[in-house]
Amino acid sequence: MLVHELSHALAGRLGGIHVRRITLFMLGGMAHMEREPPTWRSELVMAAVGPVTSLALGLLFLWLAGLVDGPLEVDPEDPRAALAALSPLATLLAWLGPVNLLLGVFNLVPGFPLDGGRVLRALIWGATGSLRRATRWASWGGQAFAWLLIGTGMLMLFGLVVPVLGGGPWSGLWLMFIGWFLNNAALVSYRQLLVKETLEAVPVARIMQTSLTRIDPDLSVERLAEQQMMASGQRVLPVERAGRFLGLVSLSDLQRSERRAWSRMSAADIMTPVSRLACVAPQDDAGEALAELARRGVNQLPVVENGRLVGLLRREDVLKWLALHEATGAS
Numbered sequence: 001m002l003v004h005e006l007s008h009a010l011a012g013r014l015g016g017i018h019v020r021r022i023t024l025f026m027l028g029g030m031a032h033m034e035r036e037p038p039t040w041r042s043e044l045v046m047a048a049v050g051p052v053t054s055l056a057l058g059l060l061f062l063w064l065a066g067l068v069d070g071p072l073e074v075d076p077e078d079p080r081a082a083l084a085a086l087s088p089l090a091t092l093l094a095w096l097g098p099v100n101l102l103l104g105v106f107n108l109v110p111g112f113p114l115d116g117g118r119v120l121r122a123l124i125w126g127a128t129g130s131l132r133r134a135t136r137w138a139s140w141g142g143q144a145f146a147w148l149l150i151g152t153g154m155l156m157l158f159g160l161v162v163p164v165l166g167g168g169p170w171s172g173l174w175l176m177f178i179g180w181f182l183n184n185a186a187l188v189s190y191r192q193l194l195v196k197e198t199l200e201a202v203p204v205a206r207i208m209q210t211s212l213t214r215i216d217p218d219l220s221v222e223r224l225a226e227q228q229m230m231a232s233g234q235r236v237l238p239v240e241r242a243g244r245f246l247g248l249v250s251l252s253d254l255q256r257s258e259r260r261a262w263s264r265m266s267a268a269d270i271m272t273p274v275s276r277l278a279c280v281a282p283q284d285d286a287g288e289a290l291a292e293l294a295r296r297g298v299n300q301l302p303v304v305e306n307g308r309l310v311g312l313l314r315r316e317d318v319l320k321w322l323a324l325h326e327a328t329g330a331s
Helices: 001-016 040-069 079-084 090-108 114-129 131-157 168-197 223-233 249-254 259-264 287-298 315-330
Strands: 019-023 027-031 236-241 244-250 300-305 308-312
Touching: 001 019, 001 027, 001 040, 040 090, 040 114, 079 168, 090 315, 114 131, 168 287, 168 315, 223 236, 223 249, 236 308, 244 249, 244 300, 287 300, 287 308, 287 315, 308 315
Parallel strands: 244 308
Antiparallel strands: 019 027, 236 244, 300 308
């Protein structure tokens, strides 16, 4: 699985798409791209390289298994006897081979967000010239495949035996869970594209909050907590001196400080300095800023220009913008 995702990451980087990290989890893995592929050809190459890598690994492991223990002679009346005679290394290789082949074949299913669905999206994108239409159709394919898995899993609960997958209630429940996961992933992937298109070419300056309560770095933490934090509707308070942005103070900064020492501490003592903050500029793309909010796991980003704080981009402001423009588009 790791090699499969590494192949996506390397192909993406060759195509100019930076992949920051790879996440492996219970149902597979994911290479996190900074942005969507710029062309349908780069999407096609990046999507196809994963299943091809898994299929190649599967064949390689089977070949190595034969190389370690020699040709496998299978008795049709007792096929398990031949497998039981394999050495531990050959047994491991003989297990890894089919698993990787199955992984490669499964990912070729033309349903988004599986690799096969991305291949389908790339081909539709190239044929129609519309990324939105291609994503919508590939997402429908992903949902159809997901419901097929859910339906098959339900039948397995009632005794259906499926080749390769087997049967039984646990296998059925597992298949239904995979189908549920794929259906949600297909829906979310299409919605993410709609969000990206809605925020495309929208500068941060059009969404950010500019009416901010600002505090001096010498303000005591006690006064900060009792007067400023309670009176302000902001999640964070910018710390400034002579118009220069120094950092932010949040409720979590207050919680981390010792309550008995608040009268002796200043805002500068507990603030998060600007050097540790992710900042955006007023002309930055709002979609990229939203992605940065998600990557950082924060609710707001300082908007800074020439060392001066000009606003705060808050997650709720972006969501409000999306809701308003979605309503406008629907009407």
